[in-house]
Amino acid sequence: MNPVTEPTLPGYNFAYLDEQTKRMIRRALLKAVAIPGYQAPFGSREMPLPYGWGTGGIQVTASILGPNDVLKVIDQGADDTTNAVSIRRFFARTAGVRTTEKVAEATVIQTRHRIPEQPLRDHQILVYQVPIPEPLRFMEPRETETRKMHALQEYGVMHVKLYEDIARYGRIAHAYDYPVLVNGRYVMKPSPIPKFDNPKMDRMPALQLFGAGREKRIYAVPPYTSVKSLDFEDYPFEIQRWNQCCALCGAADSFLDEVVIDDRGGRMFVCSDTEYCHSRRAALPRGARESGS
Amino acid sequence: MYVAVKGGERAIDNAHRLLAEDRRGDPAVPELDLKQIEQQLALAVDRVMAEGSLYDRELAALAIKQARGDLLEAIFLLRAYRTTLPRLAVSEPLNTAAMAINRRISAAFKDLPGGQVLGPTFDYTHRLLDFTWAEPHGADTGTDAATGKTLPQAMPRVLQLLDGEGLIEPPRADAPTRPVADLTREAMTLPAERDLRLQNLARGDEGFLLALGYSTQRGYGNTHPFAGEIRMGEVAVEIVPEELGFAVEIGEITVTECEMINQFQGSAEHLPQFTRGYGLTFGQGERKAMAMALVDRALRARELGETPSSPAQDEEFVLYHSDNVEASGFVQHLKLPHYVDFQAELELLRRLRANASDPSPDADPNDHGPKP
Amino acid sequence: MAYSHAVTAPGFDEPVLQAQQVFRALLTAQSQPGRIVKVDSVATLPPLYPATMALLLTLVDRDTPLWLDLSPSPWEAVSSHLRFHCGCPIVTAPFDAAFAVLSRPEKMPDFSAFSLGSDECPDRSTTLIIQVETLLEHRGRRWAGPGIADARRVHVAELPEHFWRQWRNNHALFPRGVDVIFTQADHLLALPRSVHVAEDN
Numbered sequence: 001m002n003p004v005t006e007p008t009l010p011g012y013n014f015a016y017l018d019e020q021t022k023r024m025i026r027r028a029l030l031k032a033v034a035i036p037g038y039q040a041p042f043g044s045r046e047m048p049l050p051y052g053w054g055t056g057g058i059q060v061t062a063s064i065l066g067p068n069d070v071l072k073v074i075d076q077g078a079d080d081t082t083n084a085v086s087i088r089r090f091f092a093r094t095a096g097v098r099t100t101e102k103v104a105e106a107t108v109i110q111t112r113h114r115i116p117e118q119p120l121r122d123h124q125i126l127v128y129q130v131p132i133p134e135p136l137r138f139m140e141p142r143e144t145e146t147r148k149m150h151a152l153q154e155y156g157v158m159h160v161k162l163y164e165d166i167a168r169y170g171r172i173a174h175a176y177d178y179p180v181l182v183n184g185r186y187v188m189k190p191s192p193i194p195k196f197d198n199p200k201m202d203r204m205p206a207l208q209l210f211g212a213g214r215e216k217r218i219y220a221v222p223p224y225t226s227v228k229s230l231d232f233e234d235y236p237f238e239i240q241r242w243n244q245c246c247a248l249c250g251a252a253d254s255f256l257d258e259v260v261i262d263d264r265g266g267r268m269f270v271c272s273d274t275e276y277c278h279s280r281r282a283a284l285p286r287g288a289r290e291s292g293s
Numbered sequence: 294m295y296v297a298v299k300g301g302e303r304a305i306d307n308a309h310r311l312l313a314e315d316r317r318g319d320p321a322v323p324e325l326d327l328k329q330i331e332q333q334l335a336l337a338v339d340r341v342m343a344e345g346s347l348y349d350r351e352l353a354a355l356a357i358k359q360a361r362g363d364l365l366e367a368i369f370l371l372r373a374y375r376t377t378l379p380r381l382a383v384s385e386p387l388n389t390a391a392m393a394i395n396r397r398i399s400a401a402f403k404d405l406p407g408g409q410v411l412g413p414t415f416d417y418t419h420r421l422l423d424f425t426w427a428e429p430h431g432a433d434t435g436t437d438a439a440t441g442k443t444l445p446q447a448m449p450r451v452l453q454l455l456d457g458e459g460l461i462e463p464p465r466a467d468a469p470t471r472p473v474a475d476l477t478r479e480a481m482t483l484p485a486e487r488d489l490r491l492q493n494l495a496r497g498d499e500g501f502l503l504a505l506g507y508s509t510q511r512g513y514g515n516t517h518p519f520a521g522e523i524r525m526g527e528v529a530v531e532i533v534p535e536e537l538g539f540a541v542e543i544g545e546i547t548v549t550e551c552e553m554i555n556q557f558q559g560s561a562e563h564l565p566q567f568t569r570g571y572g573l574t575f576g577q578g579e580r581k582a583m584a585m586a587l588v589d590r591a592l593r594a595r596e597l598g599e600t601p602s603s604p605a606q607d608e609e610f611v612l613y614h615s616d617n618v619e620a621s622g623f624v625q626h627l628k629l630p631h632y633v634d635f636q637a638e639l640e641l642l643r644r645l646r647a648n649a650s651d652p653s654p655d656a657d658p659n660d661h662g663p664k665p
Numbered sequence: 666m667a668y669s670h671a672v673t674a675p676g677f678d679e680p681v682l683q684a685q686q687v688f689r690a691l692l693t694a695q696s697q698p699g700r701i702v703k704v705d706s707v708a709t710l711p712p713l714y715p716a717t718m719a720l721l722l723t724l725v726d727r728d729t730p731l732w733l734d735l736s737p738s739p740w741e742a743v744s745s746h747l748r749f750h751c752g753c754p755i756v757t758a759p760f761d762a763a764f765a766v767l768s769r770p771e772k773m774p775d776f777s778a779f780s781l782g783s784d785e786c787p788d789r790s791t792t793l794i795i796q797v798e799t800l801l802e803h804r805g806r807r808w809a810g811p812g813i814a815d816a817r818r819v820h821v822a823e824l825p826e827h828f829w830r831q832w833r834n835n836h837a838l839f840p841r842g843v844d845v846i847f848t849q850a851d852h853l854l855a856l857p858r859s860v861h862v863a864e865d866n
């Protein structure tokens with residue numbers, strides 16, 4: 001066994017949460033894995049970061065993390081956005097774990113709103129921060145009703161909603177948080193990732209865990225599990241595409257952020273996944289790299 | 294341009310430094326100590342303890358200082374600390390009938406055994422800014438303040454007087470065999486029993502409950518309330534240690550309790566009776582306790598055979614939106630970057646607009662701006 | 666005597682870290698059904714395997730009623746030990762249990778004796794920890810479902826005839842049903858309700 005990593009935050013347990021809380025969350029995680037896509041209720045605790053800022057993901061990460069883990073935290077695809085920095089620091093401080101920006105080095109990746117472009121492998125765990133876990137919420141605000149609808153697998157309202165989009169706009173007007181069907185049973189919210197990322201969830205070799213702290217729900221998608229974006233035969237699911245490539249690394253296969261560069265409508269498109277972009281640029285010949293940055 | 298979004302580490306450090314500076318304010322002004330906050334901003338301390346769900350005056354004072362007087366932020370600090378504390382014992386129910394009374398009034402009876410005791414209240418002050426408080430005031434030697442000592446020992450509850458005649462529903466001992474629900478340990482399940490609802494309201498945001506209670510008075514689920522009794526004072530907290538098997542007192546806390554008397558109802562089987570609404574808070578929190586009692590009664594609609602039709606009677610609506618730590622976090626999370634989602638929406642919107650003006654399938658919504 | 670023996674037996678040496686390691690091993694097993702994982706050895710009391718004891722120390726506490734499949738004397742020691750280290754209530758009705766330990770699978774009660782959860786709250790079901798004498802990968806029945814890339818063959822010895830018939834019913838109840846964790850010495854293997862197990866070898 002490795003020597004105990006000395007937590008740098010005196011007065012608090014390893015990874016902040018007390019052991020009783022971790023046990024409760026771990027039990028919920030096991031149930032969530034056994035019932036893919038089902039939102040298991042759990043006794044979410046107040047965390048030292050605000051609700052809505054990743055408390056669900058943080059509680060899940062705190063419950064699974066050990067001293068041998070290597071943690072990567074991203075927000076909007078980037079390792080260096082302020083909230084990603086804040087969460088990464090929280091775990092460095094309370095658990096003393098090694099952190100990384102490299103997908104391949106990480107054993108646990110906590111994310112808000114993106115799935116890394118680089119495919120994940122089967123020893124990795126992807127932890128999503130989830131604001132609203134209930135896919136039926138905006139059609140039916142009542143928990144007591146949506147619970148019944150899931151029990152009866154009654155997802156008609158969801159199809160009606162998507163079909164209304166087609167009638168009005170000629171296509172399904174959902175750009176992110178696009179609903180999926182997990183293992184042929186539960187309709188699930190993938191958290192507000194762009195639908196560009198939805199296909200990555202299907203039969204992903206890594207374990208996917210979802211934590212919604214304020215809403216007190218945990219759900220999961222085990223490795224190699226079917227995750228199908230809802231659609232219609234005549235209006236099949238499709239992802240976003242750009243005519244541009246990344247202005248920095250030239251990637252044509254990644255999700256692009258639009259950056260406004262002047263006040264005359266000028267803009268450029270760059271990878272939202274900063275680590276993907278960095279590693280591609282590092283691999284470019286020297287001259288090309290310089291012109292890109 | 295692209296590097297502008299980098300540098301999160303340094304930005305956070307700088308923000309923390311600026312916050313610390315602002316928290317201290319002008320260094321020429323003496324720094325607040327916790328005792329001053331605890332003693333002189335005692336009602337702020339009470340509110341932070343109540344909604345922070347932790348009875349500890351010193352920690353609440355620390356939270357207020359650290360939060361620069363932002364009470365919701367202080368409540369959040371206290372909650373986040375509370376959640377890491379081990380649970381050593383569960384107390385016996387508080388016996389508020391045995392309260393050492395500081396204040397006790399009834400709006401339902403002019404006089405009653407034990408009398409009306411105004412205690413330390415703002416109620417009959419004229420809200421005139423008193424400029425004498427702008428200067429240090431010294432110790433108030435109020436000799437009349439000693440009236441508390443002459444209070445009678447026995448202060449029967451007002452609602453008990455009505456209960457004796459069968460005029461009000463008896464207090465219900467809901468399934469005493471079932472452990473009391475605790476939403477800090479398990480996610481709420483709905484429909485909620487009254488124990489869970491009361492716990493939720495006791496932790497709930499005072500402003501939210503005040504508005505909801507007020508709405509019932511304005512006709513959105515009117516319950517015809519009378520302030521049957523409001524009492525504030527110290528009560529003993531007792532636990533039964535496993536190894537002793539009998540109750541021992543571990544301390545005293547100050548609480549405010551409000552028992553509301555509400556509209557009567559009758560049916561073929563039952564004679565008309567008044568019904569109850571209940572509120573309880575840590576410390577002096579009369580406004581909160583009263584609002585809580587109004588909302589508690591409104592939420593009993595289903596149980597009392599009324600058809601819920603107003604927001605205050607809507608259990609899911611009230612219970613899921615009462616917590617200011619949850620609400621404040623989620624409202625303010627909109628400050629976090631959402632540019633991935635926004636980009637996705639932007640792309641969709643352009644596509645929809647392009648399709649509307651040029652229905653050919655190859656219309657390119659993103660074909661604009663300078664080409665790379 | 667049994668009591669004093671029980672309370673002097675140690676639990677985890679490093680409760681925080683060992684519980685985390687055992688949980689991660691179990692999470693791997695649960696998310697990749699049919700894969701045998703090893704847990705760090707831990708002191709135990711017969712008839713519990715070290716892996717069973719490690720699971721209980723990791724998962725069970727005062728919020729999780731536990732059911733044990735025997736009552737004679739060795740279980741007195743085990744019960745006291747678990748009450749001491751986990752603080753868990755030990756229940757007499759399998760239906761009330763969050764976790765159940767079955768040390769004699771050949772005599773196990775029907776799944777219907779345990780809690781299967783409801784359609785609305787399928788998570789409120791019992792997890793069965795079943796001790797067996799042999800666990801083998803790459804042979805035996807064919808398992809398929811979430812967590813399994815294609816199919817996995819798994820052999821679990823000494824299960825009663827009716828076990829797999831009951832499993833078929835359990836799987837058909839999805840999302841309701843029990844989840845199973847098999848233990849053998851310091852190894853474990855998970856069989857969550859989502860897994861379909863083929864009829865024969």
